[in-house]
Amino acid sequence: MEEYDYAIIGSGASGAAVAEKISSEYNVLILEKGKNLSLNQAKNGYFRASSLEDFEKNGKIEILSCVGVGGTTLLAIGNYVRTQEFELKKLGIDIEKELIEVENEFNVSPVPKKNIGERTNLFIENSKELGYEPRIMPKGIDFDKCRGCGKCNMGCKFQAKKTSLQYIDKAISNGAEIKTNFEALKIEKKLKNFTVQGLNDGVSETINAKNVILSAGGLDTPKVLNNSGIKTPKRLFVDTFVTIGGKCGQSFKDELNMAAYIPFKDFLVSPYYSERIIKILKERKIESERDNIIGLMIKIKDDSLGYVEKNSIKKYCTGKDVQKISNGVAIASKILKMSGVDTIVSTEAIGAHPGGTAPLGTTLDNKFKTEMGFYVCDASILPEAPGAPPMLTLMALGKKLGENILNSS
Ligand SMILES: Cc1cc2nc3c(=O)[nH]c(=O)nc-3n(C[C@H](O)[C@H](O)[C@H](O)COP(=O)(O)OP(=O)(O)OC[C@H]3O[C@@H](n4cnc5c(N)ncnc54)[C@H](O)[C@@H]3O)c2cc1C
CATH class of the missing domain: 3.50.50.60 (FAD/NAD(P)-binding domain)
Known part of the structure; x- marks a missing residue:
């Protein structure tokens, strides 16, 4: 052998x-x-x-x-x-x-200006106006090939x-x-x-x-x-995130997600499109479409508290995690309101890291x-x-x- x-x-x-x-x-x-x-x-x-x-x-x-x-x-x-x-x-x-x-x-290089979409530009403008310091995300993407479809999380x-x-x-x-x-x-x-x-x-x-x-x-x-x-x-972390967002009066084209972000000590805020927002709005009797939704992701540095068993995973949000998410949601809500979103809803918690x-x-x-x-x-x-x-x-x-x-x- x-x-x-x-x-x-x-x-x-x-x-x-x-x-x-x-x-x-x-x-x-x-x-x-x-x-x-x-x-x-x-x-x-x-x-x-x-x-x-x-x-x-x-x-x-x-x-x-x-x-x-x-x-x-x-x-x-x-x-x-x-x-x-x-x-x-x-x-x-x-x-x-x-x-x-x-x-x-x-x-790896920051997203070029020509590949930054309208929602991201709105995020940059409004967060600057509120006194935050947004940065352009460094990406490993060939921008001559990228069409800004916003579906990187499905492959390419x-x-x-x-x-x-x-x-x-x-x-x-x-x-x-x-x-x-x-x-x-x-x-x-x-x-x-x-x-x-x-x-x-x-x-x-x-x-x-x-x-x-x-x-x-x-x-x-x-x-x-x-x-x-x-x-x-028992030290599992996942970088827990939620995406909050809602319907906006304007119509936007598809665009690259997370093309800009604001880093904070324990979390970051970044523009992110989530299909869930449309479904959650619908439950509240608000009809919306892919092109009139704005979403912002709040991703936290979560406490390492959880573990993996043979057939299951145990992972909890601690009190500190909740506080970090809430702090991020407060900031993101201000940016969304300034961008013309009235009713703000949130996705469930997700962890991708x-x-x-x-x-x-x-x-x-x-x-x-x-x-x-x-x-x-x-x-x-x-x-x-x-x-x-x-x-x-x-x-x-x-x-x-x-x-x-x-x-x-
Ligand atoms: C939707 C999504 C978007 C993300 N976007 C970003 C991003 O833009 N930037 C970023 O930095 N991170 C991103 N991440 C996170 C990043 O992809 C992961 O943190 C990273 O790939 C983890 O690397 P890893 O080597 O630990 O494991 P993985 O990349 O997951 O690799 C583990 C490999 O092991 C294989 N494997 C598992 N069990 C076994 C086994 N028993 N025997 C043999 N093979 C096995 C798996 O099939 C897999 O191929 C994203 C994650 C998700 C889900």
């Missing part, structure tokens, strides 16, 4: 970046639970989990991620901001060089969005192999090497590797760790190693909620681990 130098579990933001780095020197096998999804079919990879089993009674936080080659980067809306650099530095991890590398490879029909597929393609051209529809369940140490036990299209299979990198994302990594005998702490479930400094040392000697690298290793898009940092962390491995050989 073939033995690989490295088995990498998961092909998302961090896993793909490690694979790209080390595949030039090592014999790499990527094990991916999902299948190949083209960018315009990415919506088929959506995985929606509810934070509570009895949510009909208690309310819930809906947690989103993607199962498929490229991971959740396929659904991401192209925001590439720097976050958590200082928290990581405190742990002895400097990712400055790797951040620059990703930014250059993905041509125009192949404009930069995703981890770029790193997967490079890794494969370096000689890496990828096994899709393989769900890793457990990692075991066998003398100096490791085995990954999993299900290949539902059939048990064991992979042998000299080393393993677990990059299955914030929701699945803790399951594999717990199965492998490594107990994980699950992580913190195998943190550096607790489950891992600052070389990303577990007590068993294999590595973990994905959103689960972040020490606290970023309250901001984490993909750039996660890719940089993948590159950092790759470099550590190359430098130690």
Whole structure:
């Protein structure tokens, strides 16, 4: 049976970046639970989990991620901001060089003026008038291809969005192999090497590797760790958000979401279109259309309080989380009112950045190693909620681990 130098579990933001780095020197096998999804079919990879089993009674936080080659980067809306650099530095991890590398490879730059839509311009004008300091979002999008359809979270029909597929393609051209529809369940140490036990299209299979990198994302990594005998702490964060909005007297064209934002200490406010607003208004007997809705997302740095079990996720909003959301809603409401929205409604709480479930400094040392000697690298290793898009940092962390491995050989 073939033995690989490295088995990498998961092909998302961090896993793909490690694979790209080390595949030039090592014999790499990527094990991916999902299948190949083209960018315009990415919506088929959506995985929606509810934070509570009895949510009909208690309310819930809906947690989103993607199962498929490229991971959740396929659904991401192209925001590439720097976050958590200082928290990581405190742990002895400097990712400055790797951040620059990703930014250059993905041509990360603020949204050009010509691609900023009417709602976003209104948001910028009105928030400035209210004394806030909006910024233009840095995006990893090819703006010659982007048509501003506002559907980045479904994939990308125009192949404009930069995703981890770029790193997967490079890794494969370096000689890496990828096994899709393989769900890793457990990692075991066998003398100096490791085995990954999993299900290949539902059939048990064991992979042998000299080393393993677990990059299955914030929701699945803790399951594999717990199965492998490594107990994980109850520190799940999701960067909880709500979108508030309503009907406006004007008519707008479709546009790029989150093209601008206002950063605050514990949350950010950014223009975001949500179909839910139309449905919620309808329940209140207010008829609206896609073109006359304005929405603003309030995304908070939530408390790390929650955990993943075999078949369920427990995640709660703490009192502090509620306070942060309320502070954001108060500011966003003022901006919406100034933009001509009378009746403001809110979506349910959602979390699209699950992580913190195998943190550096607790489950891992600052070389990303577990007590068993294999590595973990994905959103689960972040020490606290970023309250901001984490993909750039996660890719940089993948590159950092790759470099550590190359430098130690
Ligand atoms: C709609 C949406 C929009 C977003 N937009 C942005 C954005 O614009 N900017 C930003 O920075 N962030 C964004 N995010 C968040 C960002 O995409 C994620 O934080 C990031 O991709 C997480 O990276 P990761 O490596 O931890 O996991 P993932 O990218 O989720 O990768 C994990 C991979 O592991 C695979 N896997 C899982 N379990 C197993 C298993 N047992 N065996 C084998 N494989 C397994 C999965 O299929 C997946 O491919 C968005 C998220 C969503 C849902």
